[in-house]
Amino acid sequence: QSVLTQPPSVSGAPGQRVTISCTGSSSNIGAGYDVHWYQQLPGTAPKLLIYTSNNRPSGVPDRFSGSRSGTSASLAITGLQAEDEADYYCQSHDSSLSGPHVIFGGGTKLTVL
């Protein structure tokens, strides 16, 4: 069970907009730690999609955007395309007695109908 909670699955038709939530707590997202998002296409390594909540690495289409508020973050995908069908993961830090450590959300499978 992940410390960051994501919906197991979301779906949308081509051209539509979908959002994926990432719900944390005061010990991670709510503590102000950065949030990053990854896209994992079937059979491949994850790829950095969004960093520090709402920034895109070079080459990532502006159809992908991120936001955060309080103890949660969200990934939005507009103009959905078949090639967007993948698993999406959020990432942040979580505080512990031994210091902050990296955590991932459980992942969300996006299906393009």
Add this chain to the structure above:
Amino acid sequence: QVRLQESGPGVVKPSGTLSLTCAVSGGPISRGNWWSWVRQAPGKGLEWIGKISHVGSTTYNPSLKSRVTISVDTSKNQFSLNLSSVTAADTAIYYCARGVGYSPPAFDSWGQGTLVTVSS
């Protein structure tokens, strides 16, 4: 452009030690980034194992800390993972990744991953 490549045994016996190496090319490992290991059990999500800086400072996942050692060899431009006392639950694809900036680091480069199966 930095590239990462994992290598190591594909099968490890139960109670044994899993040992993997990540070779870094396209740039020096001493450039001040964080270098991490992440794993993914079959059909499951991503699990961070730990990270190391180029000067050897480490942070581990608290749930694995007692069994994990990550080391770096700047002369060979590579870093390594040792996971002891493995069980079937450690069967996974193991990825190495480069973490840049921020808190936590953003993993902007990944190896292709290597499947390690724990089996007798």
